[in-house]
Amino acid sequence: MRVEIIAVGTEILLGDIINSNAQYLAKQLALLGLDMYNQQVVGDNEERILKAFDDAFKRSDIVITTGGIGPTKDDMTKEVAAKYFNKKLIAHEESIEKIKRYFKTMGKEMPESNLKQGLYPENSIVIENNNGTAPGTIIEENNKIMIIMPGPPNEMKPMFENSVMPYLKAKSDTTLVSRTIKIIGIGESSVAEKIQDLIDKQTNPTIAPYAKEGEVTLRVTAKAGNENKALKLIEPVIKEIQDRLGENIYTIGEEPIEEVVSKMLIDKKLTISTAESCTGGMIAAKLVSYPGVSEVFLEGCVTYSNEAKHSRLNVSTDTLDKYGAVSYETAKEMAEGVAKTSNTDVSIVTTGVAGPGGGTDEKPVGLVYIGLYIKGKVSVEKHIFKGDRNKVRTQATIRGLDMVRRGLMSI
């Protein structure tokens, strides 16, 4: 079955709020095995809402709306839906009682306009709203289903989970199951090249690649009668992708790289320290975002000045003078230095030219040395990252964490 979502509300069209309902519903509906090919946003205007309903039902079996069922005059989703289906609006006594009670407990006078929230299109299902005064509605007519929900996410989400999801589950005979493959170390187009034939012939499961700074994600999604059958379809595809991308894959799952690295350290009982120049604390901040890291992450240094590299990490002034702060040699001494002064088994360090200024022909903006120390052994990688200051720093952070992962794999 095909589903489409329509957000009703001028505040989304003005950019005052982000349409987070759309993402939430899209994810939930995909998990229910429903196909979604279109989403719409439309303002508080009768003619345009009617047109949106009409467009949606031309291509979809189920239309879900969010927003426009509050007490004010420009809230009109339910009224327009009644008109679209040629139904009368009638009073839902239970809802009206509830609205009256709500205002009474708040010790407030109920504005007359609030009564309109208690109306519903005849012969439709009223869905209770446990977190607000506007109930939802389900209209079933000529094999079309319209589900009307409130706009505020804290009212919409529980209503969806408690009432709409069970309703839709009962209508659906397929399940969609997804697995995520997360990759660091090769770009989106190289990933696509390596698995192009798999993507080309994809039908079920499907493979969807997407990239964010420094990472590529593949989502493998199968549709089947039940979860087990779907997983059986996914398994061989994941296996094939693993064979082709090898250790560039850092996880089959949702966890971020800092969690993968932290768990490896905890598992291997190894402690870690960081020393950062151009990333300026971003690697440490990522590690600390995983709550469990306190077991293994002892300390980090942001040695932004040469003086700090020398005094905190014992990088020799000779090295700094001869090779410069951004060099293989400095990265190496930083890695050794922070591991020794912090007394950790592992350390990861960065030094680079994040830009926008400071670049030279020899050391261009984007040049970053990443040093890794593991139990006495140091390795240094040289990268030239593209993009603005923030992008260079983010990529250096991700690649630094990934370098720890790769280093730990052989231990």
Place this chain on the structure above:
Amino acid sequence: MRVEIIAVGTEILLGDIINSNAQYLAKQLALLGLDMYNQQVVGDNEERILKAFDDAFKRSDIVITTGGIGPTKDDMTKEVAAKYFNKKLIAHEESIEKIKRYFKTMGKEMPESNLKQGLYPENSIVIENNNGTAPGTIIEENNKIMIIMPGPPNEMKPMFENSVMPYLKAKSDTTLVSRTIKIIGIGESSVAEKIQDLIDKQTNPTIAPYAKEGEVTLRVTAKAGNENKALKLIEPVIKEIQDRLGENIYTIGEEPIEEVVSKMLIDKKLTISTAESCTGGMIAAKLVSYPGVSEVFLEGCVTYSNEAKHSRLNVSTDTLDKYGAVSYETAKEMAEGVAKTSNTDVSIVTTGVAGPGGGTDEKPVGLVYIGLYIKGKVSVEKHIFKGDRNKVRTQATIRGLDMVRRGLMSI
């Protein structure tokens, strides 16, 4: 003129990513004085994209797309646009050279598929992409304008600001001018309370408040025949807001708090160091995101363990034993310790319970002590922040930086 935005991409329909581009563009287009009545999201499918273009141009003069111009086969926005306008795709040599150069500097082989990004519909305008390989396109035909931009926000936003906004401004006969007022230290509802009467009577200029973690922003926007006239309308409103919110305002402008603080330090010739426990490097990373900070930011410590607090910052083990790592006393000694060992005029430090675990009745999740050292004087603030681990850490970071700003104001 009426504008409509279309996001192209299956990953939005599956809920894998949120359509943040839509909110950004909606806001920007509203500021340009363009009307928006509809938004669409459509998957990577030729037939459906064609239909979306057709629907959009039936009701709008300008259609802006995001997404679907990358190197992979399911990226097809430009191809479908060429088909819709009945135009050939031709090679844009400059873009192709740029893509080749990009791969060369990266020291990588260019996958053949990447060349398709260098194609554009004949007789259209190519828009340079300074943050990626896929250029944008503007097609003007029969009084219709289609603007095609990349999906990744870090590519789309600069392209919009640098090229699309000036292009659209030239088409419009009224000017919209905005000034932003940025506030830290009081919440959104307190801000609203203090200026409610101004918001209520707003017509031109308008005042739009919005909040993000730890900050509140007011955008004052005036519409007029030219920029000077618009600024004349804005000035008295800004003055009035300044009178009411006082030093809670950290800037009238766009710069982030770390830039304001860095500039104050540079101006006053004062050096700074950081020592972070729960924020784990986030304050340092923020400071380093401002390129000019290298003049004044000497070093940072992420002293996550008690051992590190003692050995790096000379926090006494007595203090740690008696009061605990999360305490007024520890924050005070951390601030003194890092300023002394780093030999800086100023230091800012954090220690807290970021959660989700580790909270007690006495020291609940969200409790953060922030310590500030300025030339021998230490002050410590106690905060209890709401929200998850990341939210607690972000708020502590923002409030820490703001504490430096307030401390420096009287110097």
